[in-house]
Amino acid sequence: MSLELSMHTRPQVPLEAELLGPDKTLGLDSKAVSGLQIQHGNEQVTVGDFFKVKGKGEGAIHLEGDLARVKLLGSGMTTGKLHIHGDVGEHLGVGMSGGEITVDGNAGDWVGPEMAGGRIVIKGNAKHLAGSAYRGSAAGMLGGEIFIHGHAKNEIGHGMRNGLIVIGGNAGDFTGVNMLAGTIVVLGEMGIRSGAGMKRGSIITMNPAEMLPTFSYDCIYHPVYLRLLFRALRTQGFNISDAKLTGKYQRWSGDSVELNKGEILVFTP
Amino acid sequence: MAENTRIVKNATCTFCGCVCDDMELTVDLDKKVITKAKNACVLGRAWFAEHQIDDRPVAMIDGKEAPLEEAIEEAAQVLVNAKFPITYGLSDTTCEAQKQAVAISDIIRGTIDTTTSVCHGPSGLAFQDIGESTSTLGEVKNRADLVIYWGGNPAESHPRHFRYSVTPKGMFIPNGKKDRTVVMIDVRKTPSAPVADILIQVKPGKDFELLWALRALVKGRKVDPQIQVMTGVPLETMTDLVERMKNCRFGVLFFGMGLTMTRGRHFNSGALLALATDLNEFTHFVAKPVRGHGNVTGADNVVSWQTGYPFGVNFSRGFPRFNPGEFTTVDTLTRGDADAALIIASDPASNFPKAAIEHLKKIPVISLDTKETSTSKLSHVAFATSTYGINTAGTVYRMDDVPIPLRPAFESPYPGDEEILFAIKKRVHELILSKCGATGATGEARVASKLML
Numbered sequence: 028m029s030l031e032l033s034m035h036t037r038p039q040v041p042l043e044a045e046l047l048g049p050d051k052t053l054g055l056d057s058k059a060v061s062g063l064q065i066q067h068g069n070e071q072v073t074v075g076d077f078f079k080v081k082g083k084g085e086g087a088i089h090l091e092g093d094l095a096r097v098k099l100l101g102s103g104m105t106t107g108k109l110h111i112h113g114d115v116g117e118h119l120g121v122g123m124s125g126g127e128i129t130v131d132g133n134a135g136d137w138v139g140p141e142m143a144g145g146r147i148v149i150k151g152n153a154k155h156l157a158g159s160a161y162r163g164s165a166a167g168m169l170g171g172e173i174f175i176h177g178h179a180k181n182e183i184g185h186g187m188r189n190g191l192i193v194i195g196g197n198a199g200d201f202t203g204v205n206m207l208a209g210t211i212v213v214l215g216e217m218g219i220r221s222g223a224g225m226k227r228g229s230i231i232t233m234n235p236a237e238m239l240p241t242f243s244y245d246c247i248y249h250p251v252y253l254r255l256l257f258r259a260l261r262t263q264g265f266n267i268s269d270a271k272l273t274g275k276y277q278r279w280s281g282d283s284v285e286l287n288k289g290e291i292l293v294f295t296p
Numbered sequence: 297m298a299e300n301t302r303i304v305k306n307a308t309c310t311f312c313g314c315v316c317d318d319m320e321l322t323v324d325l326d327k328k329v330i331t332k333a334k335n336a337c338v339l340g341r342a343w344f345a346e347h348q349i350d351d352r353p354v355a356m357i358d359g360k361e362a363p364l365e366e367a368i369e370e371a372a373q374v375l376v377n378a379k380f381p382i383t384y385g386l387s388d389t390t391c392e393a394q395k396q397a398v399a400i401s402d403i404i405r406g407t408i409d410t411t412t413s414v415c416h417g418p419s420g421l422a423f424q425d426i427g428e429s430t431s432t433l434g435e436v437k438n439r440a441d442l443v444i445y446w447g448g449n450p451a452e453s454h455p456r457h458f459r460y461s462v463t464p465k466g467m468f469i470p471n472g473k474k475d476r477t478v479v480m481i482d483v484r485k486t487p488s489a490p491v492a493d494i495l496i497q498v499k500p501g502k503d504f505e506l507l508w509a510l511r512a513l514v515k516g517r518k519v520d521p522q523i524q525v526m527t528g529v530p531l532e533t534m535t536d537l538v539e540r541m542k543n544c545r546f547g548v549l550f551f552g553m554g555l556t557m558t559r560g561r562h563f564n565s566g567a568l569l570a571l572a573t574d575l576n577e578f579t580h581f582v583a584k585p586v587r588g589h590g591n592v593t594g595a596d597n598v599v600s601w602q603t604g605y606p607f608g609v610n611f612s613r614g615f616p617r618f619n620p621g622e623f624t625t626v627d628t629l630t631r632g633d634a635d636a637a638l639i640i641a642s643d644p645a646s647n648f649p650k651a652a653i654e655h656l657k658k659i660p661v662i663s664l665d666t667k668e669t670s671t672s673k674l675s676h677v678a679f680a681t682s683t684y685g686i687n688t689a690g691t692v693y694r695m696d697d698v699p700i701p702l703r704p705a706f707e708s709p710y711p712g713d714e715e716i717l718f719a720i721k722k723r724v725h726e727l728i729l730s731k732c733g734a735t736g737a738t739g740e741a742r743v744a745s746k747l748m749l
């Protein structure tokens with residue numbers, strides 16, 4: 028049986044619960060999980076103060092309730108499954124390296140910052156800085172996958188070094204800013220200044236996008252790898268038409284103030 | 297002239313970030329007013345003239361007059377019992393008071409943030425990302441032969457800024473303005489425009505694109521002439537500017553909130569800092585933010601040397617964590633996270649977004665201000681304090697990070713911010729110690745007590 032936590036008291040101030048991950052609760056019974064220490068504002072409390080715990084830690088956790096103020100869930104996760112039935116707060120899956128997190132609702136800022144592996148699926152919207160680097164650090168996401176089915180805001184994949192981010196809806200400004208490598212797909216519209224300062228990596232968008240003056244037009248072609256990528260994304264529930272699967276894409280390269288080895292591919296119907 | 301007059305020489309004006317320290321104030325000691333402020337600009341004169349002693353109780357609890365000790369006790373109780381208290385403001389007070397505020401936030405494990413987060417906070421992020429190539433205004437005066445203002449209107453916001461950067465004769469600039477080229481880059485023609493030799497008008501919200509194109513040109517990359525359609529600036533103008541920048545002896549980029557508070561924010565400041573960095577391959581180039589409030593630079597310095605970060609610092613876990621967007625005041629209030637607020641010399645209730653103000657109304661607020669403000673009116677505990685630079689001595693930082701001492705003009709019946717914050721800190725500390733004793737907690741707070749008091 029998996030571990031089930033349902034929130035019985037709504038926190039008044041942010042709750043930081045980095046211990047709530049399937050690997051850190053492995054082998055613990057409900058009593059032991061209830062006794063785990065988490066941070067409520069500036070004081071230490073126990074999981075039991077806010078959650079009713081059922082079941083046993085066997086590699087999967089289900090969380091229920093209004094978790095919009097709960098931060099750092101699934102931090103450093105290495106394996107297992109974490110399912111959040113509702114909205115969730117900031118810093119979901121910080122630096123995770125394995126396992127899968129699913130959020131049925133919306134997520135706050137910083138989804139999967141500096142993650143190295145595993146998968147995060149957000150069924151609703153996410154905010155700023157998904158898959159990004161923290162302020163002051165040079166590299167963001169190192170690997171793994173982030174799938175956001177709704178919209179996302181600014182600085183998606185800031186400083187991203189590897190891995191895949193897919194946004195089903197629209198993305199804000201500065202998508203893939205300072206990107207070192209990796210792939211970002213935006214199926215909706217993309218804001219301005221995408222790929223600013225990127226060294227390598229690919230940003231793929233389905234709608235016309237404004238390019239920075241440091242990006243130059245190369246050609247129009249059909250990159251074969253997109254077909255493979257899109258087929259895989261279809262199995263993840265993303266709606267990608269046949270036209271996009273087989274269509275042609277404009278290729279822009281940049282950012283010329285940096286290495287100029289990055290690319291932005293724009294679907295051209 | 298009145299009988300009882302005092303002349304204060306080399307007094308300091310703390311109205312804007314220029315912090316001019318060559319004021320000569322004439323003070324009528326009977327009426328407790330400043331009758332003349334020689335050398336001050338129009339803003340400075342208004343600042344000195346409008347300052348008089350109000351008739352306000354020194355402390356109020358829920359809008360009713362209260363003895364000072366009682367108010368300090370109440371404030372300390374609120375702060376100690378809060379789980380996510382925030383401290384905000386600090387740009388219009390002395391460094392000494394700022395230091396006490398950081399100590400309080402540390403002891404109560406709260407969050408400390410300054411008005412930097414709503415003005416040049418983005419530049420703070422950019423400094424961390426890119427680095428800052430910097431100098432004092434004195435160096436600018438003596439050496440700069442190319443001065444570029446970007447997204448600011450100093451003639452109206454910092455009227456005496458030009459005495460460092462445009463008009464004066466300097467050691468290597470013997471003919472003053474004649475030896476300098478002044479460039480203004482802005483979205484409109486501001487009243488500062490007449491001092492400029494070159495005026496560049498950029499389309500609103502396109503500063504980043506212009507900066508990026510300039511960076512590309514400095515690095516010798518090709519830029520499409522279509523850039524004019526995007527930014528409103530012809531490619532020839534850009535090429536000319538780049539040549540001037542590469543060939544000057546000492547260049548300076550002053551940037552204002554036209555850059556930091558428009559779409560792109562920290563990336564705009566970052567692009568400008570990166571441009572200055574790129575130019576250092578060719579010549580000496582520096583970039584400086586033109587700071588608004590009198591001692592906002594001091595706030596950045598004090599919070600940095602006490603916590604390691606300039607603003608938006610959280611102590612919930614006993615050590616400093618920096619994360620703008622998470623621990624900055626507007627965000628914390630808008631999300632409804634904070635459960636108490638200590639506001640020093642600032643009026644967020646009149647200039648924050650609506651959701652943030654609504655949350656401020658719901659939580660206990662402690663405010664320190666020289667005047668009655670929207671924030672002091674909604675405060676649970678409101679302290680009336682004396683004005684820094686006019687009644688209170690101390691240190692402030694000029695916008696180029698140079699510390700300048702204050703020479704007050706006359707005494708005020710009200711205590712200074714530092715005095716009240718020190719009293720709150722002391723009481724908060726005692727309360728935390730007794731709390732630790734009661735719960736048998738570690739000696740952590742006790743150790744801290746030795747370090748802080």
Ligand code: SF4
Nearest residue numbers: 309312316337340456
């Ligand atoms: S420039 Fe600023 S500091 Fe100087 S006198 Fe004017 S208002 Fe005061």
